[in-house]
Amino acid sequence: MSKKLGLGILIVIALLIAYKTWGGYDNKSVDIPENLSAAVQFEEAQKNGQPVWLMFGTNNCPYCVELKKIYDELKPQYEGKVVFIDVNLDKKENHDLGREYQIRYVPVTCIYDKDGNITFYEGGLLEKEVLIRELDKVALE
Incomplete structure (x- = not known):
């Protein structure tokens, strides 16, 4: 038996x-658990060949707060197509990632395609239409 x-x-x-x-x-x-640090989420997404939006910001930056509203609005539309990673630089666990990207001001948007290439990198508050256009370029079907 x-x-x-x-x-x-x-x-x-x-x-x-x-x-x-x-x-x-x-x-x-x-699915990449959101309770992981931003660096680990990014590493997992890259390992799995998934496009990524890294959004660097802080809680007390007015432009970051506005961009976060757009981020939260767009996130459900791109579920399963682009991994959204909120890199809150107020959290100590994200400081190394901020240094790695040499973030000097916030917000900063960095979008990667499925092959790990940066397709868009921009500082400041962005219009939703610009983000949709850039996310559509990398989104998995």
């Missing part, structure tokens, strides 16, 4: 590996 159980488990594992390896795995639908 234990041999049958062991064989059954091996078959299930082999099927899962085959499914993941030969096209059954769609990396576009990978």
Whole structure:
């Protein structure tokens, strides 16, 4: 009986590996938990070949607050197509990422395509139409 159980488990594992390896795995639908640090979220998205919007800002910057409203409005429209990452520089855990990007003022928007290339980098408050245009360029279908 234990041999049958062991064989059954091996078959299930082999099927899962085959499914993941030969096209059954769609990396576009990978959900990245938002409770992870911004750096870890970004790393996971890049590893999974997902486009990313990094939005650098702070809580007390008026332009950041306005951009965050647009971010929150657009996020549901791009779910599963672009990973939205709010890099709040008020949080100590995000300071290294801010230094890595040499953020000197906020807000800053940085958009990556699925291959990890920066397609858009801009400081300041942006119009929603500009963001839609740039996100549409990288969004997964």
